[in-house]
Amino acid sequence: MTQENHPAEKLRGPVVLRREHRNEATTTDQRLLDSRGPSDWVHTDPWRVLRIQAEFVEGFGMLAEMPRAATVFGSARTPVGSPEYETGRELGARLAGAGFAVITGGGPGAMEAANRGCSEAGGLSVGLGIELPFEQGLNPWVDQGINFRYFFTRKTMFVKYSQAFICLPGGFGTLDELFEALVLVQTKKVTKFPVVLLGKDYWGGLYDWVAKTMVSEGKISKKDLDLLHLTDDIDDAVDVVHEAYHAWEEAH
Template identity: 65%
Template structure:
């Protein structure tokens, strides 16, 4: 018998898809445990309850961003001060993206993230901040006009990728590295449709790219084509222009592929139908 009173065939106790036998069979039913008034709160921290929290984060994120429209995710250090050139570059990137018709998505924190949100908000665009729960207080910066806070990094990362047509990566630390290399890996393995990925700051990123070329490529752990995934520049305007042009190029390539596939299907269907039967009307 299952814990909801449905007769079961075979030996053992079934709880949904789970089979329990011997000392794994519970002494009370699910309904009894649900309705008990003297429960402890430990279940709030159990893995099944975490699954519900994770599900809720995806539902809330998808619901909030589904109608966002074209957007670009901007990454960079939370430690960058407002008087730093990287902060000013972040403001420019945010403003130019809005002027090009894009919303701006950041991690919602201070530093470069704040700069990009500020540039977007002051240009009259949608300034998105995807915050994360951290052991030290960070919060969402004041220039975010659409904010979502996440408990789980992987749910947050999905939103960065799912709703962005491209990435612009400013100088940053481990969090920025994490987002950068995850995006590169997803493009390299074709888990996501190709999208532009721009690094801003030749002095900051140049050594990393040189190491990738001189060590990883030489060692045979990546291919020559992988080097083309990232575009490097010092100019915020060039970064935005590269994203815009590459997005249009990708869209044109996809449209051409879809048209070719449709034409091929039409040809195959015509071949399967074969030649039409000759008409006998009016024949001798």
Template identity: 65%
Template structure:
């Protein structure tokens, strides 16, 4: 090797870029600042660790549906009670229930799943202003990174039930809708529960987005709007049965 050339893994360095010490020397000899734990290469390792932890924990979960909604609608609120019914109905249909693990609508769905004797899962996220995991989880994982958490929702759920919510709920809804629209995931039912809340959004999508040609009219068929919990769950069950007849389809984990 050229005396002015240094190879560090897949990287080749020459001239003034050649380091004065080896990687091992710097690892074993240096007792300096701890700033390295905040550098991008180290973050990659933490991201990888979160994926490994999530995949390993959820790999044997079985059929599951994710339920989304506001963290601000607590016990006694109609949406909380609706989420509780959804959690129970999904368990009775043979599904585990996955939520964001927090309070409000998420807690309601986890409570309903627990009361029905099913598997209640929470995929939490490190935030400065949230109260942490709710008390109705059989299984909880807390993530640092939103994009890792989102991957777990889509990979291990067979569909989404979306109740009234805010920015976070809209984020999850439109990310899933984008993945279905672009064919990244297939046979993935998305149910909007609450016609009074979601109806104006669908009207805007139809009268503005579709009318302007920024989406296709058929894209609206990717969403099912209802007020009926049984109808929502039945659609998800029907989609699963059709997948079983049609054979395996492309999924995010394929």
């Protein structure tokens, strides 16, 4: 195509518009300053990108000076005062006593229990909430909290600012975080990152299936089992976190 018959074009920032696509009478500045039209634009993908960016900035800003921390997952449906709740509460206290902040999803149930135990023991209790169709909100034992719109942003914060995951009995959300962590460790996206299953009666069946079915059929290697630590002992769980953190310190 020669210069003479080169199509006319219009520039919209870095975007080049040609032919019928350039028939836009206004400029971006004019639309920004002079328009009070429909608000559909706040639901477009480019605007979502900015919201996602803002979530990362807010999360990094709040957690950047976080001390060493362990994330505790577990069911939002765990009743207050139940044995599982009291286990979470004691776990939070033991982690605080060992010098770890406790991060949870900020909700009720097992999450509240871990936040509560940590806060009562004088530790830093952190909640990373998520926008859900049903109202949940951050539990009252969260000292520092932030609510996210997007699960993937929130997951990044869990992994980036934790030295370990401890899973109390939980549902799909807990399983999602558990296997996401295992994939990241298995593929060496994160290192020296223990994943503890606390509660043999609850987690034993899953652990056996991983060991007997996944390993025997070659879907994972036998050494991948070392990525999981199954225990009933809170002190054992905290020791695993402590040892992994010191190994990470020595490596760095």
